Amino acid sequence: MKDKVYTWQNDLWRQLASAGDRRHHALLLRGKRGIGKFDFAVQLSKALLCEVPDARGFACDACPSCNWFNQSNHPDYRLLTPEQDAAEDEDAAPAKKTGKKSQISISQVRELGDFLELASHRSGGVRIVLIHPAEALNASSANALLKMLEEPPPSAMFILVTHQPQKLLPTIMSRCHKIDMPVPTRQDALAWLEQHGVAEAEPMLEYAGGSPLAARDSLDNDAGKLSELWKSLARGARMDAFSSAPQFVSHGMEIAITVLQKWVYDLLATRLTGQIRYHASLQGALQGLAKSVDLGLLLDYQRKLDEARKSATHPLNNEMQLESLLIQYTQLFLTQTKP
Ligand SMILES: [Zn+2]
Structure with a gap:
């Protein structure tokens, strides 16, 4: 079976998948760019929503919940990412370029309030909010989120992903269970790149500062x-x-x-x-x-x-x-x- 998390994340997955009710209601996944933090967070969200996860705790990819998730319309899941600057929408590839400037707005966070007040659509299920990247929260949206983290609605779960934890409000940090996301060893990273058909894996990995996903993405438009x-x-x-x-x-x-x-x-x-x-x-x-x-x-x-x-x-x-x-x-x- 194809692995759903990166090899360097297996140990962490085991810990989190077996945590069950002891799992904190707010996780902060922090670590450098290009090591698969966001992908991990998505797999975790999907697995927690899945009705029949497998023995290792991974989502089954077949139940109604997984189907909703795969179609990006799971009623118990919200992904908060920075809003696109409307003015730059016509640009060829705006997401990357405006990403640094864009913020997660207070209205986006306020909308969560309505979402969290409703009961889960699946009996006994969780509702998950994934925030990425968390440093895109501005002062007002961070404060609005903080209130939710301080008094979490029952069965709600927050997953924050960040490359720049120093930019987060300390009060938000202190409300979260902080997880340092594993960085692949050079050997793991090279193996992964080779498995994904990246020619010249070694110089590409160096060029990407040791981040395998960044190394792969820098090749996306014209390999090698x-x-x-x-x-x-x-x-x-x-x-x-x-x-x-x-x-x-x-x-x-x-x-x-x-x-x-x-x-x-x-x-x-x-x-x-x-x-x-x-x-x-x-x-x-x-x-x-x-x-x-x-x-x-x-x-x-x-x-x-x-x-x-x-x-x-x-x-x-x-x-x-x-x-x-x-x-x-x-x-x-x-x-x-x-x-
Ligand atoms: Zn499932």
């Missing part, structure tokens, strides 16, 4: 081609900005600029501390470049990339903008590296 971009960057002053720009742009501006940002981060790190974060397998190339890079220009360039990142959602002149960024990149190096 990031290494082409790294090869271009590794040429330093000898890179041909004009022929490279279309390759970068083909990944979309946001990804293209992220690739540059991470590369420049490692270039700077190589120069200053020797500690590489995202491209360990390209250490040799980075060390070569770091010797000839002008530190002042590099710092300026890093700021320019941050600026470019902010406007990366505007589709105008992508290729020209990227050409210009790549030309500036080739000018960071004091001396031409010999081929």
Whole structure:
């Protein structure tokens, strides 16, 4: 049978699945991005609502409750995520780009009040509220939620998921049972990536800072081609900005600029501390470049990339903008590296 949680989550699943009535009414799942926290929370919600969970506590995927859940219309389940900014709805892929700005509004939390006051639709069943990411709660919506956590309605269960627990109200934190979500070992993460057909799993995992899901997602639009971009960057002053720009742009501006940002981060790190974060397998190339890079220009360039990142959602002149960024990149190096 296919596993419903990630291998690195099995132990935690066992603990939670066997907790039964001792389970806290509010769980806070916290941990870094890209390790499957949200997927875990969804599986847990579905399992708690399922009428005939299996021996390991997983949802059966066949009962009426599971069917409702799979069709996203379970009457005893609410998922709270940030509301989309209406103004940016026309954008190509607004979810990722506006995600940081968007908030979970107080009206969204107030609507929970009505939901929680009703009895569960299944006799003896729970009602589940999943909030993701919890740091998207603003001051007023967090306070409204706090009231519910302080006096939880019977059989209601809250699951909060967060990458940034430091942004939550301490009073909310203290009302929740905090769970540090397991991070896969390098070996687990590589095995998972290979199982999902990710070529070049090792550099991709490094690039994603050790988060396997982030590594997979960074490939979603064009599998395996990031290494082409790294090869271009590794040429330093000898890179041909004009022929490279279309390759970068083909990944979309946001990804293209992220690739540059991470590369420049490692270039700077190589120069200053020797500690590489995202491209360990390209250490040799980075060390070569770091010797000839002008530190002042590099710092300026890093700021320019941050600026470019902010406007990366505007589709105008992508290729020209990227050409210009790549030309500036080739000018960071004091001396031409010999081929
Ligand atoms: Zn079921």
